[in-house]
Amino acid sequence: MTDTLTPEQRHHVMAAIHGKDTKPEKIVRQYLWHQGYRYRLNHPRLPGKPDIVLLKYRTCIFVNGCFWHGHEGCKSYVMPKSNTAFWEKKILRNQTRDRNVKEKLAQMGWHCITVWECGLKPDKRQETLQYIEYTLNDYYLKDHTPKPTHTPTTFNTNFDPLPLAAEESENNNN
Numbered sequence: 640m641t642d643t644l645t646p647e648q649r650h651h652v653m654a655a656i657h658g659k660d661t662k663p664e665k666i667v668r669q670y671l672w673h674q675g676y677r678y679r680l681n682h683p684r685l686p687g688k689p690d691i692v693l694l695k696y697r698t699c700i701f702v703n704g705c706f707w708h709g710h711e712g713c714k715s716y717v718m719p720k721s722n723t724a725f726w727e728k729k730i731l732r733n734q735t736r737d738r739n740v741k742e743k744l745a746q747m748g749w750h751c752i753t754v755w756e757c758g759l760k761p762d763k764r765q766e767t768l769q770y771i772e773y774t775l776n777d778y779y780l781k782d783h784t785p786k787p788t789h790t791p792t793t794f795n796t797n798f799d800p801l802p803l804a805a806e807e808s809e810n811n812n813n
């Protein structure tokens with residue numbers, strides 16, 4: 640079938656089909672919101688402007704595209720055959736930045752959860768979202784001691800067990 644749409648029309652059609660709702664970050668936000676969590680977006684004063692910030696849980700959630708952030712071992716993280724050196728350098732830089740951001744946040748007493756885009760595909764979505772909730776409630780909120788053995792390997796959500804710094808009173812309502 641010939642494609643008779645202009646690029647702009649096609650964009651609108653695709654947007655209507657897929658909807659903004661399918662954006663990975665929004666999937667996570669909508670789920671958390673419906674479960675009663677309240678958060679801030681892109682907190683400007685925190686390193687790396689985390690996508691989602693839950694003050695109550697002192698947790699930052701980053702929703703990462705698998706290619707751009709170099710999701711090791713992921714099917715979506717495949718180097719283009721041309722300009723390979725350029726892309727490798729670029730993604731290595733992103734990975735280094737991500738690591739530094741998490742280290743800074745940890746020093747400030749924040750937990751980080753990294754959600755990979757591939758973990759939000761329909762067949763894995765529920766598992767990933769439930770894991771985020773589990774992490775927040777059964778780990779970060781109830782028990783602040785780090786458990787290195789807690790790190791799951793079966794989930795697509797990277798879990799970074801980090802100790803909380805001294806408890807701070809919450810002056811902000813999120």
Ligand SMILES: [Zn+2]
Binds near residue numbers: 714716755
């Ligand atoms: Zn991935």
